[in-house]
Amino acid sequence: MSAVLFFIAAIGAITGAIGVVMLRNPFYSVLALAFHLVSLAALFLLLRAEFVAAAQVIVYAGAVMVLYVFVVAYVGGGEQLASGGVLRVLGPLFGLALAIELCIAMLGAGLKAVNSRGAPFVPGFGSPGSIGQLFLTKFLFPFEIASILLMVAAVGAVVLARRRRGLEPDEQLEQRVGVARPAWTGTMAEAGGIRLALHDEPAPGGEPVGTTAGERSEHEGGW
């Protein structure tokens, strides 16, 4: 049973990884990566790492993928795959050579335990309780460093992606504010003093804006 689950999850993970590299549209690449991550979480579960699997699904497949989807939707898709000739051929060859070398190195390493099913399972291995205990005792310093690193990354992302020059100048502002309208009606823009600059020129059509306040009150009859 565990062998069947392993092969399903492993084929899913490798298919998702190939999909990330081969698909043209970055949005589909992100979806393939989400599939890959869920398959990898199944592999983690088979290795008795419950907490890592849960964190993988929640943090990666949940939060990080949402970030990716937002940026892909903002930046847009169009992608041209054809890179300059040499790298396009050498890249896959390099990957293949690296795969063969890594497999030889790891499987021929002479470690006897690699060909076993691992250490005997003790209850509680990989549970959130034991991982949390390790984080707060043996690995307290890396834990704190990780929190500082997350904060630095968040601040850095805001600084990098912020708008540099403030708001863009609004060319249609005068047209929107200076449109003719009945006297004694207005917008919040008048309170801000923008209308004052327009008082000298008559508005096209409707009531002339250039009339003084006294004339206007006679005209309206006052109320």
Place this chain on the structure above:
Amino acid sequence: MNIGWYLAVSAIIFCIGAGGVLVRRNPLVILLCLELMLNAANLALVAFSRMWGNEDGQVFALIVMVVAACEVTVGLGLVVAIYRRQLPIDVDELNELQG
């Protein structure tokens, strides 16, 4: 399943990610391929943790996830900044540090 099978899957995923970094040109997809490589390393760490019956490897995998999240945040911030300046989103043309 033997631990060796997990290590083989991890090696294959790592190499797919490494080839993808070389072949693709969109920085978004390159970040995705980096994620693939980090995940392959995570799988190897968890497999070795199972092999020794020791949970330290899982803690290491969690720290790698944190670092990957930081890397994604900064990388996507850079991509958004590149897009704002209306530069081409293509690593072959973004080869100068001067903006």
